[in-house]
Amino acid sequence: MNRKPIFTIIAVLIVIGIYSYDFFIEQKAKSDLIKDGQTVKALTNTFFLPTSTTGQVIHHQNYSLSYNEPYEQAEWVAYELKASHLSSTNRKRPYFEIDEAIKTGAAHWKNYKKSGYDKGHLCPAGDRRFTKAAHDETFLTSNISPQEHQFNAGVWNRLEQKVRYWAKKNDGVFVVTGGILNEDLKTIGEEEVAVPNQFYKVILDHTNGKTKMIAFLMNHENSNLPLYKFVVSVDTLEALTGIDFFPELEDRIENQLEASASYKSWSF
């Protein structure tokens, strides 16, 4: 009878041990996930990542972003869209989740509820349908910006579809996108998520060793104008955002390409 407390203590220790082990495995899996994302970018696509004006760059498995805390959204989201990524698989839309990777705290989706604005994807769900995990990963609140529905479902949607067309045609493109974040923007919700007045997108293609790029700047309103009307130089966007979009590109090529607002080598 007097041995009973010993057994109890041993049993408790075993239970604690099991929970600790589970916790350890879970943490290990999480750190591997983050490390993998960084490794992938380091080994392959580093050159296409823009600079960050905030110092908070997050690498997810299928896109990277730079979070701008005061505006409660990403200043840019960057990803590669390969032809093989394009999928017609219909996937169920999950619920938006707070991106736990944002150390300063990503906005809650409730800020958007009944705000009159869409939770507009920056990395589109339609570009990440190749797996459920990739699709779900776009439903993080670090990957959205308040967008008028007419804009999101209209001219912005048209541009996103054009990017898919180029990805298919050129066997892959790099995409950088976001809202123009500057002072005195309207905000929504308790966390005061800023509503950009303009949105931009930069597309880089390096098919067959030739590098070309094209950039778009759109006012935050729907339009029926053809997409080429919104073409600007990357230099224009860099002046507006303070972001250096392709710092790893050879300077001579970078300077030449970024100064151009020509779209003659892109088919619409």
Add this chain to the structure above:
DNA sequence: CTGAGACTC
């Protein structure tokens, strides 16, 4: 494709 919102449980 891009989404919101109402309704039930």
Add this chain to the structure above:
DNA sequence: GAGTCTCAG
């Protein structure tokens, strides 16, 4: 909050 359904451009 989760799941299902309807609706709009």
